[in-house]
Amino acid sequence: MWLSNSSIGRKVVMSVTGIALVLFLTFHMSMNLVALISAEGYNVICEFLGANWYALVATTALAALVVIHIVYAFWLTMMNRKARGTERYAVEAKPKSVEWASQNMLVLGIVVAAGLGLHLANFWYKMMFAEIIGNPTLGGLEATDGYGYIVQTFSCPIFVVLYLIWLAALWFHLTHGFWSALQTLGWSNKIWFERWKLIGNIYTTLVVLGFAAVVVVFYLKSLCCGASCV
Amino acid sequence: MDKNISFTLKVWRQNGPKEKGHFETFQMKDIPGDTSFLEMLDILNEQLISERKEPVVFDHDCREGICGMCSLYINGYPHGPATGATTCQLYMRRFNDGDTITVEPWRSAGFPVIKDLMVDRTAYDKIMQAGGYISVRTGSAEDANNILIPKPNADEAMDAASCIGCGACVAACKNGSAMLFVSAKVSQLALLPQGKVEAARRAKAMLSKMDELGFGNCTNTRACEAECPKCISISNIARLNREFIKAKLKD
Numbered sequence: 375m376w377l378s379n380s381s382i383g384r385k386v387v388m389s390v391t392g393i394a395l396v397l398f399l400t401f402h403m404s405m406n407l408v409a410l411i412s413a414e415g416y417n418v419i420c421e422f423l424g425a426n427w428y429a430l431v432a433t434t435a436l437a438a439l440v441v442i443h444i445v446y447a448f449w450l451t452m453m454n455r456k457a458r459g460t461e462r463y464a465v466e467a468k469p470k471s472v473e474w475a476s477q478n479m480l481v482l483g484i485v486v487a488a489g490l491g492l493h494l495a496n497f498w499y500k501m502m503f504a505e506i507i508g509n510p511t512l513g514g515l516e517a518t519d520g521y522g523y524i525v526q527t528f529s530c531p532i533f534v535v536l537y538l539i540w541l542a543a544l545w546f547h548l549t550h551g552f553w554s555a556l557q558t559l560g561w562s563n564k565i566w567f568e569r570w571k572l573i574g575n576i577y578t579t580l581v582v583l584g585f586a587a588v589v590v591v592f593y594l595k596s597l598c599c600g601a602s603c604v
Numbered sequence: 605m606d607k608n609i610s611f612t613l614k615v616w617r618q619n620g621p622k623e624k625g626h627f628e629t630f631q632m633k634d635i636p637g638d639t640s641f642l643e644m645l646d647i648l649n650e651q652l653i654s655e656r657k658e659p660v661v662f663d664h665d666c667r668e669g670i671c672g673m674c675s676l677y678i679n680g681y682p683h684g685p686a687t688g689a690t691t692c693q694l695y696m697r698r699f700n701d702g703d704t705i706t707v708e709p710w711r712s713a714g715f716p717v718i719k720d721l722m723v724d725r726t727a728y729d730k731i732m733q734a735g736g737y738i739s740v741r742t743g744s745a746e747d748a749n750n751i752l753i754p755k756p757n758a759d760e761a762m763d764a765a766s767c768i769g770c771g772a773c774v775a776a777c778k779n780g781s782a783m784l785f786v787s788a789k790v791s792q793l794a795l796l797p798q799g800k801v802e803a804a805r806r807a808k809a810m811l812s813k814m815d816e817l818g819f820g821n822c823t824n825t826r827a828c829e830a831e832c833p834k835c836i837s838i839s840n841i842a843r844l845n846r847e848f849i850k851a852k853l854k855d
């Protein structure tokens with residue numbers, strides 16, 4: 375199968391799963407913005423995306439994407455280290471055009487994965503998982519009270535800081551990942567390279583700022599309205 | 605006239621592919637600035653020979669930037685600090701009096717060291733043999749205007765064809781990937797009508813040869829294009845990806 379036994383095929387898998395995850399992030403970020411406008415509106419969405427068959431199917435597909443992306447990431451990195459060989463250069467200079475992110479995708483990915491784990495524990499476990507096992511108040515609030523969990527989580531400075539670090543890593547991962555994914559699919563040339571890079575930077579920045587806005591706004595709200603950090 | 609410089613030279617010495625290598629340090633005195641880097645190594649070797657020591661082995665042939673033999677990694681850069689130039693086109697005026705200049709061989713699993721600074725680049729020949737050609741009946745040359753080629757395509761093909769197969773792209777790549785080389789060789793033919801006929805087969809054959817020989821997976825870090833002495837662009841890699849994916853989807 376060329377998607378596993380050729381280098382370009384393996385990169386296509388990275389690229390397609392990466393792009394699918396970017397699309398998911400875009401949806402998730404837009405959804406989160408609703409929480410800035412209306413608590414009821416947000417919880418309607420949370421209810422809609424609870425333990426229904428379609429939400430469960432989508433979550434399973436999403437989990438598969440993440441797993442494939444991570445498995446391929448480690449596999450590619452291992453192969454590439456082997457191809458590099460055991461000898462290292464004594465003096466190494468980095469050309470200006472080489473982005474820092476492009477050389478540290480695995481590390482950035484690991485930070486993203488760690489943030490994902492934290493995020494699942496903070497929200498998914500108390501919401502969708504709580505519904506699946508039939509214990510809707512597992513996390514202290516109702517399983518569909520996404521708004522309540524946002525208020526609760528981001529009143530804790532530690533979570534605010536951790537989420538912002540997570541988002542920063544994601545920003546670096548995607549500023550390289552975005553154009554790299556399209557380059558991998560062959561949709562690039564001298565002109566499109568510049569375009570994708572610009573579009574990728576803007577797009578990534580908007581997505582990350584959207585997520586960060588919710589974190590920061592709810593933290594500030596907690597400061598003035600005194601929601602307590604559990 | 606350039607002025608003369610004196611500097612410390614740290615050179616990688618290694619007796620064979622399996623031997624352990626080490627750096628050897630030499631003091632170079634009063635080297636004129638208009639000496640090329642390889643001439644400077646010639647001067648060093650003359651000294652070593654006159655002292656009855658073993659000269660430093662390094663690869664070279666044309667000494668004018670076209671054969672791609674002079675594979676030296678100098679002060680952290682393949683082909684040294686100059687851009688768009690090979691080691692043989694590098695002059696000592698680029699360095700300063702009192703500098704330490706470190707010279708290493710390409711370090712990549714695909715290019716094992718033969719001796720000292722010379723590496724085995726036959727992997728590139730094998731990739732070429734896998735598909736870097738067109739099958740034509742030779743005979744009398746046909747009229748050059750028989751096949752019309754749009755100027756932009758001809759230009760792109762010529763740019764890709766300027767790859768000299770030196771291996772700096774692999775040497776620079778943290779993934780030990782040969783994609784810039786393979787993509788240049790695939791592109792120079794895929795862009796022209798004569799090469800289109802076998803384009804799909806070529807892309808598949810050359811890429812699978814590259815994979816088979818143990819080169820890495822390209823993650824688009826762009827170190828290759830920054831270090832390529834012929835300034836080959838990674839837009840060629842996009843073209844190779846395109847050709848390869850198209851060919852696989854058709855199968």
Ligand code: HEM
Binds near residue numbers: 399487552823
């Ligand atoms: C929300 C999560 C993530 C998104 C949206 C994402 C997105 C992307 C994209 C678009 C690419 C570029 C694909 C290409 O170059 O063809 C990529 C590459 C990569 N990702 Fe992720 N990724 C995510 C999570 C992770 C995680 C958790 C890891 C590892 C533990 C990881 C490791 C990597 C690695 C090593 C690459 C390869 C770099 C390259 O080939 O250019 N990613 N990612």
Ligand code: SF4
Binds near residue numbers: 772
């Ligand atoms: S692409 Fe550039 S660096 Fe790579 S072999 Fe060809 S000329 Fe050398």
Ligand code: FES
Binds near residue numbers: 663664674
């Ligand atoms: S010796 Fe031929 S390119 Fe340098």
